[in-house]
Amino acid sequence: MDTNEKLALLGSAARFEVAGQRQSVTVRPGPSGALCVGDTVGDASGSLLRVLQSSYCEQDCAYCPLRRSNDPNRAAFSPDELAGAFANQWQRGRVSGLMLSSATDGGPDGSMERMLDTVRILRTRHEFDGYVHLKVLPGAGASLIEEAARLADRLSLNIEVPGPEYLDGLQTGKRWQEDILRPLQRLRELDLAGEIRSGITGQLLVGVTSPGGVSASDRALAGGSRWLRREFDVRRVHYGSFTPAAGTPLAEAAAPDPRRRARLYQWDWLATHYQYADNELDAAFDHAGRLPLALDPKLAVTIALPEDRPVEVNSATYEDLLRVPGIGPVSARRIVDLRHLGALRDLQDLKVLGVVASRAAPFVLLNGKKPPEAPASLQRIKRALRAMEPQPVQLSLWPELL
């Protein structure tokens, strides 16, 4: 296999590594290798070459096409070869950064050493000073994690499951304490010391059910994300979506509804950018721990907290405005800053300020009056709730409108 063929194969194999929330992934087999466009680097976006160092694996994770008992086409780069291939793409202006991961080929430390060699060659021989996102493999030793922090900009660890109870059934061979928590703790220490330039991220896998029938609910995944941010200062938790793969024990399993992943990202956004208490955020889940697919989590939380509404837009605090569906940080700030110019009287006034008026209408008062569009908006919400099976929350808005 020549280098370009390896780039295509190992770029495609890296497609399960989530690089950003709003990824637009183009996998181009052939001479260009595999490009992932859309990872956020600080405030800028760059084109990342997303690739594996090796797809040979000693582990047997039930969900993974690269598991050792499967027989896919496999390949591996030497550090020289991958560094040269990347430098070639970079010098032609085709990529501006690298996201490098690997299957477990030679143990976690052996795999990490080869990835580190690749980045070291890039930094020295090829004088590449751009962005590198390096995956730390579960079980990697502390000294290798420290070297990774010196060489790369961002480090991440694929935790995949939100707790040890999910590991065994998925046959990952990973130990929660030694392979997951210990590297996370070292990453956190380095990050707190300011030694990881772009911080650390994590990844959880949505919608995978072990052959024994164990599956992490949305509530468990969202709780895992919250735990990672709080305990380990993980800046962002990415959600990968389980994809049934031929040759695995889960080949016939159903893929999760793609909206699940989107709803989890929205819940994370609420948890990190809005001032909801934990128990309020928990109100977004139904009795089975699911986020409703038909409603975004902010709407679900708002419906579950009837005491918070309606909100009088002309006198509410910034914080109270922020809790209204359809009002975000920018529009809430505009309302607070500009309403002294005159009372906001109808939905058109809200639209001008950037509010999604149809979403906000059921939950606001404008100069003491309910907006006229509120009943229609309520009907839409009620229809969406009825479509959910089983119904996760009891809709109880203003009694006179129902």
Ligand code: SF4
């Ligand atoms: S360690 Fe598990 S998830 Fe990673 S490549 Fe190997 S089998 Fe796949």
